[in-house]
Amino acid sequence: MAEGRTELGPRKAAVLHAIVEEYVRSGEPVGSETIAEAAGLGVSSATIRNEMAALEELGFLTHPHTSAGRIPTDAGYRHYVDAQPHGVRLRDAHRRAIAGYFAEAILDLEEVLKGSVQLLSRLTQYAGLAVPPGASEEPIVRVELIDMGPTVMILAVGQHGRVDKRVIDRPGSLDADGVASIGTKLQSLQGLTYLDAQAQLLHLAAEASAIDHDLLLHVAETLRTASQGEGATHVVVGGVSNLTDEAQAWRRQTLRRLVETLEREQEMLRVLQDVTADREDLWVTIGTEHPTTGEWEASIVTAPFRAGEATVGTIGVVGPTRMDYLSAMASVRAVAKRLSEVATEHEA
């Protein structure tokens, strides 16, 4: 796609980009006159019209009816986004807001993510999204069994501050001391990752008495659920109300589908995995480039954040394809950068 830009020739590109910006700003189809005046190309509207016709031929523009102005296609937005110099500028007010938010040290990564999603949704006026780090590779600090009468709570604490719990029925044959003694065994899991701890637990279970066996398997299952299975990872969402704004002229039906999916974490997670797909850096998915965003007539801007070298999570926004990409990209990039700092610090 990036070569598509040079193939276009500088003037066509300038016209296309001017149309994208004008359309994003106004929401109205853009006419040749407007571009001739605004874009400062020093040519008449007739020339612009020729360029527009060519751009439409190439699939970058379309128009709702003969006598209307042009609007960008998804390919048009794509060209615009790809043509942006990499260091997109961040509005001062936004820079300050981000700096302000991260200035107060919050020590819980999950909390920071919630706040970041809110922050992004406020800055961009779209909905914010984040995928928190999974647990597989996180070292375990503590696993405890807590005797709660008829039930037992299994509690696991990870090095980076995650806490996973599960309540199970207490095996009838096990008394308080029994629970406590298994609890002591679990001390040995300290330092292992969630993944390794599971293997270790299966070992322990194999050697243990029949009574202990079940409970140990439950613990393994808890760690598995926390780190791998369905529901292990969830998606943090915020600012959905922004999407119901008047200005975001979504059709009711489309909006509904989008909001519905945002409520279904597992589905949303899958979409986010698709659209990030091991990207090293900021990535934009525009409308029909992905079947799901296509159905929503929406675009997603995401960036990974890292702890040290390793990518541990994703943050971004979702909004209409008619999106202020530059601003959204700048905000997401900046927040991801700060989050990486927080996550890296956490790691240490």
Added chain:
Amino acid sequence: MAEGRTELGPRKAAVLHAIVEEYVRSGEPVGSETIAEAAGLGVSSATIRNEMAALEELGFLTHPHTSAGRIPTDAGYRHYVDAQPHGVRLRDAHRRAIAGYFAEAILDLEEVLKGSVQLLSRLTQYAGLAVPPGASEEPIVRVELIDMGPTVMILAVGQHGRVDKRVIDRPGSLDADGVASIGTKLQSLQGLTYLDAQAQLLHLAAEASAIDHDLLLHVAETLRTASQGEGATHVVVGGVSNLTDEAQAWRRQTLRRLVETLEREQEMLRVLQDVTADREDLWVTIGTEHPTTGEWEASIVTAPFRAGEATVGTIGVVGPTRMDYLSAMASVRAVAKRLSEVATEHEA
């Protein structure tokens, strides 16, 4: 209000209720002809028209323009709701869905609430809401300090399965053994309620060395935040996408304000506290009866759920004032009943 019904006279009441039901069903203003045919009152449409005019005079009906049918006012809905015999019937399919959901024993109350909210939103096609139990009166099972290197995690576990955590910077002057020894002291909190434990901690802090002092205060603060302050209680929301449905003909602006507030837990909590206000039983708040629901053109149906005798939480739905009140009331009541059973069992 309940007397308002008898004051109306049986036929006026019948006409009013028929209009409410027809309007809720169709969404169109209801004409006298329709009621004369449907309501089985054995009178002509002219008589119905007279009754309608009287009901409008009394403030139970209104009409959008001269030649349109009538629609109920909030007072009209109120009369309708109050006139319902108390044991409202639950549709069979709904009864089965609720029984099915509660058949699988889930041991974590917070999880059950999330599921219940989803369930209610699915059954009613409105948005589900729940306020989980606060912690103030919950006995503490365990409080732990977990040494995580540069930080310390404070972890509190309540009798009913809640887990609260907070991560703080480790006081520079305190080593691992120091943390552990304070941890041992915290064992004495077991069995106290969150509230009592705070007082106890202030005692301990007063007697402790300066180094331990701060940490103990942090623990007290953690318990306080978990049980009382802002953010102690949150609101579980589900099925927001139902509200964006085409059929719910909300104006964009109104919908936006509703969704916005649903995202702000503290604000939503306040509204829910207002509209439940120590009600012993199912309660319906209709449109302008509360300033906030008035602004949304929405109604809220809520019911408390109990653990033993004490009310511990609230569950309900929010939808347009043009709501199927009977169905919503029946569903909310049934779910609240089941939740009470779960919560009571939990308690034991």
Added chain:
DNA sequence: GCTAGCACTCGAGGCCGGAGAGTGCCAGTA
């Protein structure tokens, strides 16, 4: 290669008039 000019297209919005739904009222009836 660009531009001025112009014919053409098509949607938006205003106006009209008829159809239809529903009302309010009145005179008549049991």
Added chain:
DNA sequence: TACTGGCACTCTCCGGCCTCGAGTGCTAGC
């Protein structure tokens, strides 16, 4: 007195018709 049939009236909705204007595509000419 309470209800009803009848009827004039009101108002929205909808389709048809028109004009206006924005914007296009094309062509001839610089």
